Amino acid sequence: MPGSAAACTVRPDGVAPFARNLEAHGLALVRDAALTLQVNVGLLCNLACRHCHLEAGPARTEVMSPDTMRQVAEHARTHAYAAIDVTGGAPELVPGIAGFMARLAPLAKRTMFRTNLLALAREESRELLEVLVENQVALVASLPSLAASQAEAQRGKGVLDHSLAMLRRLNDLGYGAEGSGLDLDLVSNPTGAFLPPGQEAAERRFKADLARRHGIAFNRLYVFANVPLGRYRKWLEASGNYEGYVRRLADAFNPCTLAGLMCRTLVSVGWDGQVYDCDFNQAEGLPMGGVPRRIHELDGPPAAGARIAVGDHCYACTAGAGFT
Amino acid sequence: MDTYYDPSDLQQFGDVCKDAPELGKAFFDYYGKIFAEGALSGREKCLMGLAVALTVQCPYCIESFTKQCLEQGSTLEEMTEAAHVVTAIRGGASLVHGMQMRRMAEKLSM
Numbered sequence: 001m002p003g004s005a006a007a008c009t010v011r012p013d014g015v016a017p018f019a020r021n022l023e024a025h026g027l028a029l030v031r032d033a034a035l036t037l038q039v040n041v042g043l044l045c046n047l048a049c050r051h052c053h054l055e056a057g058p059a060r061t062e063v064m065s066p067d068t069m070r071q072v073a074e075h076a077r078t079h080a081y082a083a084i085d086v087t088g089g090a091p092e093l094v095p096g097i098a099g100f101m102a103r104l105a106p107l108a109k110r111t112m113f114r115t116n117l118l119a120l121a122r123e124e125s126r127e128l129l130e131v132l133v134e135n136q137v138a139l140v141a142s143l144p145s146l147a148a149s150q151a152e153a154q155r156g157k158g159v160l161d162h163s164l165a166m167l168r169r170l171n172d173l174g175y176g177a178e179g180s181g182l183d184l185d186l187v188s189n190p191t192g193a194f195l196p197p198g199q200e201a202a203e204r205r206f207k208a209d210l211a212r213r214h215g216i217a218f219n220r221l222y223v224f225a226n227v228p229l230g231r232y233r234k235w236l237e238a239s240g241n242y243e244g245y246v247r248r249l250a251d252a253f254n255p256c257t258l259a260g261l262m263c264r265t266l267v268s269v270g271w272d273g274q275v276y277d278c279d280f281n282q283a284e285g286l287p288m289g290g291v292p293r294r295i296h297e298l299d300g301p302p303a304a305g306a307r308i309a310v311g312d313h314c315y316a317c318t319a320g321a322g323f324t
Numbered sequence: 325m326d327t328y329y330d331p332s333d334l335q336q337f338g339d340v341c342k343d344a345p346e347l348g349k350a351f352f353d354y355y356g357k358i359f360a361e362g363a364l365s366g367r368e369k370c371l372m373g374l375a376v377a378l379t380v381q382c383p384y385c386i387e388s389f390t391k392q393c394l395e396q397g398s399t400l401e402e403m404t405e406a407a408h409v410v411t412a413i414r415g416g417a418s419l420v421h422g423m424q425m426r427r428m429a430e431k432l433s434m
Binding site: 145146147149150190192194195196197198201202205223 | 365366367391394395396397399400401402
């Protein structure tokens with residue numbers, strides 16, 4: 001069953017369970033005030049990326065229902081979040097997504113929409129794109145590498161050219177232009193069993209290369225380590241990289257990352273309305289507070305100080321500069 | 325020992341100077357400073373390190389700098405071009421010695 005990582009691979013020798021590692025450092029991972037409502041509207045996707053921790057893909061049928069969308073919007077209206085972050089799968093493929101974005105956008109200071117670019121480039125996404133522009137929704141687009149061989153090894157054949165074409169189209173709409181109010185941020189995940197580069201240096205290089213080679217502008221680049229769950233974990237296991245990768249993550253454990261981890265301020269809602277501390281716990285099936293609950297069952301955002309569910313996958317967010 | 329090279333040697337590299345710890349410390353301090361960001365970026369230094377690793381054909385260094393290049397965000401295109409720079413200089417170094425051959429042959433020839 002996709003989504004719950006099979007416990008078929010043992011933890012490498014010498015790597016402590018993440019919870020025990022925190023204890024050994026005298027640390028606890030607890031919630032701070034909730035600032036961001038992240039909404040995963042479904043696992044249906046037009047791509048089947050090899051690093052996807054949710055194993056999203058064209059064969060998946062799980063998408064958020066109109067009722068759950070209504071409950072999410074009601075929760076967001078009642079409990080003001082600074083930011084709302086809509087993700088998937090490919091959110092573009094979810095029925096009713098344009099209307100959902102139009103309802104959510106006025107409810108937070110910043111609304112983000114995650115896209116693999118190809119799904120947004122489809123003719124069927126035209127109305128959605130108009131809604132995103134009209135409501136000044138920030139786009140967060142996946143672009144792992146500017147080398148075709150690496151981008152396509154992760155995301156599929158032909159993906160880089162289509163991604164670049166859509167980025168140019170977004171630039172033409174004003175996305176990525178200073179002062180336009182239309183933020184275009186990129187996300188780069190490593191295309192293999194290694195950690196990402198430093199974010200600032202990578203952003204400088206992506207900006208220079210995209211401008212010089214393709215005439216494309218964007219606002220910010222985020223680099224994130226891949227989390228050893230789902231399809232990525234299966235690839236690690238099949239390629240004989242699992243042990244080395246997990247050891248690499250554990251060796252790079254940085255206690256200073258804990259204060260800024262995104263799970264401390266995030267409420268993550270699954271396609272079925274279940275709430276989690278983060279998208280990775282969603283993939284691992286670890287509910288917020290240890291008890292399965294749906295968004296409409298919450299009295300409000302989780303209280304500061306509440307303990308966050310952790311697993312060995314948390315090593316990915318605490319390696320090096322961390323996942324913020 | 326079945327082979328001259330053992331991949332686990334790389335993880336234990338620090339042990340190599342157990343019997344000369346001051347020299348070892350001096351080397352590893354120097355090594356760390358060399359690869360820190362400077363006038364050259366860490367990424368550029370790693371690409372140079374990869375090129376030298378290929379030149380000296382050190383399997384430990386090739387493993388280490390391949391990983392470091394990827395983690396510094398270098399692409400396979402860039403790393404492959406670095407390998408060609410090595411090849412060009414190594415090949416060119418042989419070819420340019422052909423000038424010695426030519427001078428010698430011309431001196432001996434009618």
